[in-house]
Amino acid sequence: MLSSPTPAPAADDDRPAAAGHPRMTDWDDPALVEAVRTGDMQAAGALYARHYPFAVRAAGGIGNPGIAEDLASEAMTRVVAALLNGRGPDRAVRAYLLTTMRNLFRDRLRKLNGEISVDPLEEGAMDRPEPDPTERALERRIVLDVMAELPERWREVLWRTIVIEEPLPVVGASMGLNANAVAALSYRARSAFTKAYVRAVSTAAA
Incomplete structure (x- = not known):
């Protein structure tokens, strides 16, 4: 899991500050996204820390807190990885995160179903x-x-x-x-x- 950022002083304007600039946790999502795309891991940590609790709550319907945390953690890691590779959301981070979680959960359900419920090589x-x-x-x-x-x-x-x-x-x-x-x-x-x-x-x- 990516580490949370260290707190920092405010920027003099609305543009993203250099890595390590104070009060990074006060930046809005587009500013953090732009910084992550430059490879700023402190910004990545700030984005992760901001949205991970939301992801855990969104995954809570699965029925087990540990499982929800696993799903949220992997989804957040995928979002950050996408940004580091120049992809991912520009503004709607939570919408992108929810889509990532749904896709991840769907793929895992398909895997679960395929492994223990039916034989894919049954006749026909x-x-x-x-x-x-x-x-x-x-x-x-x-x-x-x-x-x-x-x-x-x-x-x-x-x-x-x-x-x-x-x-x-x-x-x-x-x-x-x-x-x-x-x-x-x-x-x-x-x-x-x-x-x-x-x-x-x-x-x-x-």
Whole structure:
């Protein structure tokens, strides 16, 4: 995670000051964005510190504070990286951040669904047309609903082991378990998710 900036004195005009100029945290977003694009890591830290709490709140609907923080952290890191590479938003930082979070969460849900719910090589799967956007939206909705039905501990272990691919010892340290217990918990959670997903898909297709 990028470090927060050190406080600093105010500029004499509205233009971005040089790196290290006082009161950088008082700059507006366009000024910080312009500074980050020049490679100013203090400005990057100020932008990160300003919008990270908002990102955590926006991700709070996932249902687990640790998972929300992981998602917010990665989304903020991607926004800053985009700016450092000359891309990203010019003004609407939070709108860009929300879009980044939605895309990231969507990709992670697709990964979660693909890894533990259905076999992509089942008979005839390769001949099927790509699902349309409505089907994809329904699939994501089903995955979200199924995840919401699982106990919080199962949601957390699935997210950490499959979606963000944390090593078992790291997951265990976060959850107060040893690696073997994490593996067993993950197996039970995967099994429960698969059964619930199949039931939900069958109900939706009925």
